[in-house]
Structures are given as C-alpha cells and as structure tokens.
Amino acid sequence: xxxxxxxxxxxxxxxxxxxxxxxxxxxxxxxxxxxxxxxxxxxxxxxxxxxxxxxxxxxxxxxxxxxxxxxxxxxxxxxxxxxxxxxxxxxxxxxxxxxxxxxxxxxxxxxxxxxxxxxxxxxxxxxxxxxxxxxxxxxxxxxxxxxxxxxxxxxxxxxxxxxxxxxxxxxxxxxxxxxxxxxxxxxxxxxxxxxxxxxxxxxxxxxxxxxxxxxxxxxxxxxxxxxxxxxxxxxxx
Amino acid sequence: xxxxxxxxxxxxxxxxxxxxxxxxxxxxxxxxxxxxxxxxxxxxxxxxxxxxxxxxxxxxxxxxxxxxxxxxxxxxxxxxxxxxxxxxxxxxxxxxxxxxxxxxxxxxxxxxxxxxxxxxxxxxxxxxxxxxxxxxxxxxxxxxxxxxxxxxxxxxxxxxxxxxxxxxxxxxxxxxxxxxxxxxxxxxxxxxxxxxxxxxxxxxxxxxxxxxxxxxxxxxxxxxxxxxxxxxxxxxxxxxxxxxxxxxxxxxxxxxxxxxxxxxxxxxxxxxxxxxxxxxxxxxxxxxxxxxxxxxxxxxxxxxx
Numbered sequence: 001x002x003x004x005x006x007x008x009x010x011x012x013x014x015x016x017x018x019x020x021x022x023x024x025x026x027x028x029x030x031x032x033x034x035x036x037x038x039x040x041x042x043x044x045x046x047x048x049x050x051x052x053x054x055x056x057x058x059x060x061x062x063x064x065x066x067x068x069x070x071x072x073x074x075x076x077x078x079x080x081x082x083x084x085x086x087x088x089x090x091x092x093x094x095x096x097x098x099x100x101x102x103x104x105x106x107x108x109x110x111x112x113x114x115x116x117x118x119x120x121x122x123x124x125x126x127x128x129x130x131x132x133x134x135x136x137x138x139x140x141x142x143x144x145x146x147x148x149x150x151x152x153x154x155x156x157x158x159x160x161x162x163x164x165x166x167x168x169x170x171x172x173x174x175x176x177x178x179x180x181x182x183x184x185x186x187x188x189x190x191x192x193x194x195x196x197x198x199x200x201x202x203x204x205x206x207x208x209x210x211x212x213x214x215x216x217x218x219x220x221x222x223x224x225x226x227x228x229x230x231x232x233x234x235x236x237x
Numbered sequence: 238x239x240x241x242x243x244x245x246x247x248x249x250x251x252x253x254x255x256x257x258x259x260x261x262x263x264x265x266x267x268x269x270x271x272x273x274x275x276x277x278x279x280x281x282x283x284x285x286x287x288x289x290x291x292x293x294x295x296x297x298x299x300x301x302x303x304x305x306x307x308x309x310x311x312x313x314x315x316x317x318x319x320x321x322x323x324x325x326x327x328x329x330x331x332x333x334x335x336x337x338x339x340x341x342x343x344x345x346x347x348x349x350x351x352x353x354x355x356x357x358x359x360x361x362x363x364x365x366x367x368x369x370x371x372x373x374x375x376x377x378x379x380x381x382x383x384x385x386x387x388x389x390x391x392x393x394x395x396x397x398x399x400x401x402x403x404x405x406x407x408x409x410x411x412x413x414x415x416x417x418x419x420x421x422x423x424x425x426x427x428x429x430x431x432x433x434x435x436x437x438x439x440x441x442x443x444x445x446x447x448x449x450x451x452x453x454x455x456x457x458x459x460x461x462x463x464x465x466x467x468x469x470x471x472x473x474x475x476x477x478x479x480x481x482x483x484x485x486x487x488x489x490x491x492x493x494x495x496x497x498x499x500x501x502x503x504x505x506x507x508x509x510x511x512x513x514x515x516x517x518x519x520x521x522x523x524x525x526x527x528x529x530x531x532x533x534x535x536x537x538x539x540x541x542x
Contacts, residue, residue: 002337002340003337003338003340006334006337006338007338010323010326010330010334013326013330014323014325014326017325017326018325080323084321084322084323084324085317085319085320085321086321086322086323087321088287088315088317088321089315089317089320089321089335089380091287092285092287092310092313092315092317093310093335093338093339094307094310094311094338094339094340095338096307229286229287229288230287230288230289233282233287233288234248234288
C-alpha cells in the first residue's frame, strides 16, 4: 500500500503540471455543472412534466463527467511514461504488476469521482438557491443510484478503455481521441431521455449498471494481462 | 553474486540469448561486450527480473530469478540504455520518488547524499527537462544507487556523453567496485571496458569469450615482440626455430615475433638472434588492445548477432 501511495502521489504531482489535464479535469466539470444548473434554471415555473424532462437531461451531464475526466488523466498517465522513457526504471523497482495497474487507475478514477460528486453537490446547492428548494425528482433513488453507482462504473470503464488504448499508442493525442469512445455508454441514457422514450427509472439504471459491470469485467481481464511487466516491456509501443 | 546456467531467451523464432553460463563475483565489475542485438540488454533484463528466461536458471545474491523476483528487485540497481525521467518534475522529486518506491528509510537524506555525491545538489530544484545529457546520466546513476543496491546493471552508461562527462561517469563507476558492489557493465566502449572491468564477457547470442582483458589478449594473440634490426636478413624469421615462437615475420627492418611469455622467452630470443648474426637496435613489446581481441572474436564467431 505504501508504494501505491507513493506512485499515486507522484502521478498527481506530475499530471497536474499539464495544462491539458487541468483544463480537462477542472474546467470541464465546472462547465458541465453550469449546463446542468442552466437546465434547472430554465425549468423554473414550467409544468412538472416539462420540468422533469429538463432535469433528466441535466442528470446526463453528471454521467458524462466521470468518463470524461479520467480519460484525460489515464491517457497522460500511461502515454507519459512511454514518451519519457520511464517505464523500464519503474518496472525495475519492487512495484508489483498489480500496483502499477491499480495505481494508474486510481490516479484517474479518484479525481473523476471527487469532481463529479463535488460538482453535483454544488449543483444541488445552486438548485436550492434558484428554486427555493430541491425538487424531489433530483434526489430520487434512480438519480442517486445514477450518481453514486453508475458514476464509479462509468469512471472505471473510461479508465480501462483509455489505459488499453494508451498502451497501444505513443501519441497522447491519438490515444485521447480514441479514448473519447469511452463516453458512448454514458450517451445512451442521454439519447433515451432526450428522445423522451422514458424518464430516469430504476430499470434503466439497473440495465446500464449491469451492462457496465460486464463490460468492465471483460476490460479488466484484458488489462490485467496487458499490465504484466514483460508485456509492458516487449509489446507496448 | 550473479550466476547463470544455460540461460536462454527467445522472442518467437528469434533467439536473443542462448545457453549463457556466467558467474560474477562480489565486488567485481564484469564487462559485457557484444555488437548490437548480441543479447546484452536481454541478459540484463532477465537478471533484473524484467523478462523471464525461456529456459535456464539465474541467481542474483542467492535469490533465483523467476522465484524471488521481488527480493532481487530490492537489491539491484538498473541504469537503462536510455534512462528516462519525469521531465516536469524536479531533479530531487524524481530521485525521491524512486527512493520512496524502494522503501529507503531516510529517503530525503539519502537523496541529498547522492545528489551531492554526483554533483547535482545545486540543480536539485530544476526540472529534469532543463538538464544536459551528461547531468541526466549522473541522475540516472543516482537513481540506480539511491536504495544502496548490492548489484548494479549499467547499460551503456557513457553512451552519447561528451568526453568530460564520460570521464566523470567512469570515475564514479570505478568507485563502486571499491564499495564492494557487483557491477555488470554493458558497453560498446572497449577502452572503457578495459579500464573499468576486471573481467570481460563477449556475447554474441552465446558467450564466446570470458576472462581478464590480458588473458583474452594472450589467448587470442599470444604476446608479440618487436625487434628493430640494423641488418635485416630475409631468412632470419624462418631461422629462429625456437619452441616458444609461435610466429615470426620481417617487414623492412622490423622483425615481429609472437612468444608465449615475454619475461621468460625474450632473453632466449635475443641470444638466438645474436647467434644468427642479427644486429639488434631495440626490443619492445607490441601491445594488443581489447579492441583487437574483440574484432578478432567477432570475425571468428558465426553470423550476425
């Protein structure tokens, strides 16, 4: 655990010196939270049905965030090692293979969730200020499950996709672009809610959660194989 | 301190290292020579537990590669051929990161000690991106040493350095042996190997020679003696006819003779030449370099590495 902490601390120190990472990790969450707040502001005085539809769309910003933030962090965390030629010295240390993998994943997942939840809290405060209270729909079980269960699953999905893609390329821009595909699962509910096929509900949250668990298990299986020392040294480009 | 038995590594159909049997004693600097692709880096990677051997066994400080990898990683230091750093972080932060990963007790103090020892303390707060190649190489040495390893694997430590920086690095490596550290030094720089290493192993996928530099020279070439004559006679080279003379040739006024042991054989040779009527002006030893040995071995070994 001590080595894991050392690795994560160094990664954060290094990553947050990159402007692109700061932009992706701090500015974007605030922007997304702002959009969500704007939706709520727009919903003032509307009939409850129309207001609920706007709130559903606002929720989607909080499902995009946990994928979007870790993509930037995970890409730079992996590609940065390759770019700088630091992989071999790192692999020569007593760090276990799993510690390297988990460390890199934590570096991306923790800030993603902290920022998502932090911005969600700000959003609730802003909503309370704007509407004089929080509409029950925003703190319903499907909403809370989306924020506190789907978000971690989405963040993990984003990290795994980004790490796998980053291990196969040495160009951070290419890795970043391809890793953008990780946002797709979080867009599916957006399409569903925007098309007003259904409102946020437990079944949809459970369905997406189940799919994400399966996807993450498959990606984890591949990632664990890919994060073996020998694989990193001989196969990573 | 390091021992290998039949160590072999294949990458698909290509064999990088084959049947390597090697022993490196404690406190010894062993030079690993060979052309590009000869298997030097693969050997180091196997011994540093970065690559698993395809077959064969190896031990580092009594720990077997493949069984006690974590224990080995704690006691070895590796300087890779192109040592990379976290360029946005400072010199000190880079070193501190590795010291902490190795669990060094007084990590900050140890970092300071090595930065001072390698002349980098004044640059401690600069980001690595601003350092010259020579300074980065010194930092790489500090990184390889910060956890006080018993065994060091140094892969081309002076490659691409200016003469002054290369000299500083060589002097530092020389100090390591006096600290009883065992060093495996991969290099293309043959004078460097000759200067630093007590023994040399020449690798071309297989081990093709192993020994002290002077031993290798003697094995390959015997010892040559050059005699300058005042009255060169064409038949002299053939007329010497002594049992220890391996070869003799005359070129102008210079007679070159290969003998087994110059200390023992030269007086006899000189007497014989005088008997044959030779007028001797000078007798001197022809020094063979490690480069001569290396090139001879490369010509003699089969095919490209």
